[in-house]
Amino acid sequence: MRARTVSSWLSRAFLLIVAGLKFGKLFGTVGTMLISIGAYALVFGWRYAVGIVAMLFFHEMGHYIAARQRGLRVGLPMFIPFAFAWVKLEDTPHDAETDAYIALAGPMLGTVAAIGAYFLAREHGMSWLMAVAYTGFFINLVNMIPLPPLDGGRITSVLSPRIWLLGVPIIGALMFFHFSMILLLVAILALPHVWTALQFNKDDVANAQYYAVSPRVRWEYGLLYVGLIAFLAYMTNEVDQQLDGIGRHHVEQPDSDTV
Numbered sequence: 001m002r003a004r005t006v007s008s009w010l011s012r013a014f015l016l017i018v019a020g021l022k023f024g025k026l027f028g029t030v031g032t033m034l035i036s037i038g039a040y041a042l043v044f045g046w047r048y049a050v051g052i053v054a055m056l057f058f059h060e061m062g063h064y065i066a067a068r069q070r071g072l073r074v075g076l077p078m079f080i081p082f083a084f085a086w087v088k089l090e091d092t093p094h095d096a097e098t099d100a101y102i103a104l105a106g107p108m109l110g111t112v113a114a115i116g117a118y119f120l121a122r123e124h125g126m127s128w129l130m131a132v133a134y135t136g137f138f139i140n141l142v143n144m145i146p147l148p149p150l151d152g153g154r155i156t157s158v159l160s161p162r163i164w165l166l167g168v169p170i171i172g173a174l175m176f177f178h179f180s181m182i183l184l185l186v187a188i189l190a191l192p193h194v195w196t197a198l199q200f201n202k203d204d205v206a207n208a209q210y211y212a213v214s215p216r217v218r219w220e221y222g223l224l225y226v227g228l229i230a231f232l233a234y235m236t237n238e239v240d241q242q243l244d245g246i247g248r249h250h251v252e253q254p255d256s257d258t259v
Contacts, residue, residue, distance in 0.1 A: 028076075028078060029076040029077055029078060029079075032078050032079040032080070033053055033057065033079055035079070035081060036049075036053050036056075036079040036080070036081045036085075037049045037050055037053050039081035039082065040052055040053065040081060040082075045128070047128050047129075048128050048131060048132060051117065051128070051129060051131075051132030051135075052132060052135050052136075053079065054113065054132075055110060055113055055114060055117070055132060055135060055136035055139065056077075056079060056084075056085040056139070057077060057085070058109050058110050058112070058113035059085070059106045059107065059109065059110030059113070059139070059140065059143075060077035060085050060086065060087050060106065061077065061109060062105040062106040062107070062108055062109030062110060063087045063102055063103070063105055063106040064076065064077065064087050065105060065109070066101055066102040066104075066105030066106075067087070067089060067091075067102050070093070070098050070101065070102065072089060072090070072091040072093065072098075072102075073089075073090035073091045074087055074088065074089050074090060074091075075087055075088040075089075075090060083182060084182065089102075095209075095210055095211075095212070095213075096157045096158045096210055096211045096213060097158050097213050097217055097221075099154050099157060099158075100154060100155045100156075100157060100158035100221055102154070103151040103152075103153075103154035103155045104151070104155050104221070104224060104225070104228075106140075106143070106151050107140040107143055107144060107151055107228060107232075108228070110136060110139065110140045110143075111136075111137070111140050111228065111231070111232060113136055114133050114136030114137045114140065114235070115133075115235075117129055117130075117132050117133040117136060118130070118133035118137075118235070118239065121133055127243075127246045130239060130242060130243060130246065131243060133239055134236065134239040134240060134243055137232050137235045137236040137239060138236050140232055141229070141232040141233060141236050142174075144225070144228065144229050144232065145167045145170050145171060146163050146164060146166050146167040146170075147164050147166075147167025147168065147170070147171060147186075147190050147193065147194070148164065148189075148190060148193040149186065149189045149190065149193075150167070150186065150190075152167065152225070153167060153190075153193060155221060155225050156225065157211070158211070158213055158217065158218060158221045159218055159221065159222055160200070160202075160211075161193075161196060161197045161200045161211075162197050162200055163197075164190075164193055164194060164196075164197040165194065165197050165198070167190070168190075168194060171183065171186065171187050171190065172187075175187065
């Protein structure tokens with residue numbers, strides 16, 4: 001009965017979105033958020049659905065704010081349920097440092113949002129919110145894999161595109177142990193970047209200009225990158241253990257009023 005109610009709500013939301021496209025980009029963002037919440041609610045319940053979409057929203061807004069800070073035109077976040085969210089850069093970053101800055105801002109703000117959810121969950125004993133925090137940490141951790149189109153690939157480009165080759169076995173291992181269509185899509189989109197890394201010549205004039213950054217900048221981004229990965233890995237494992245203690249079945253169905 002509840003599933004039919006949510007399905008009906010989702011259908012109405014979709015029709016409203018289609019009818020309201022004339023209101024522009026903001027409506028597209030809100031509309032795709034509502035569709036995603038409805039889709040997640042069918043499987044996980046409405047509270048977790050709102051939480052996970054909020055985690056994705058904060059992550060993408062990190063990219064959005066950073067791009068605007070660097071003077072680039074950028075679209076508002078858009079969402080695809082059970083897939084991903086994104087912001088579209090309407091201007092191309094003119095150097096690797098700018099691209100890395102925009103890429104790093106997403107996981108940074110996303111991590112802050114996950115930390116907030118974690119402490120709220122502990123303070124008020126909300127198991128569903130602890131699950132949201134886990135998802136937030138995990139999503140940002142996966143995004144740090146050093147291979148485009150993931151954020152980690154764009155961050156490590158400021159060090160050297162050859163680092164992208166380290167991401168290949170990581171993606172391969174994830175697909176072997178936890179295969180998903182999203183990982184397969186990431187792997188396909190990564191293929192041109194792998195080829196670029198294999199052919200990379202730092203002495204090429206275009207490459208020398210685009211990747212020209214000082215050693216200090218490389219150290220700063222390198223330390224931030226490694227430090228954020230270490231923190232996200234720790235928190236992902238820590239929250240995972242806490243969820244095991246709570247009981248995952250209880251997390252997914254907190255109480256009888258969950259959709």
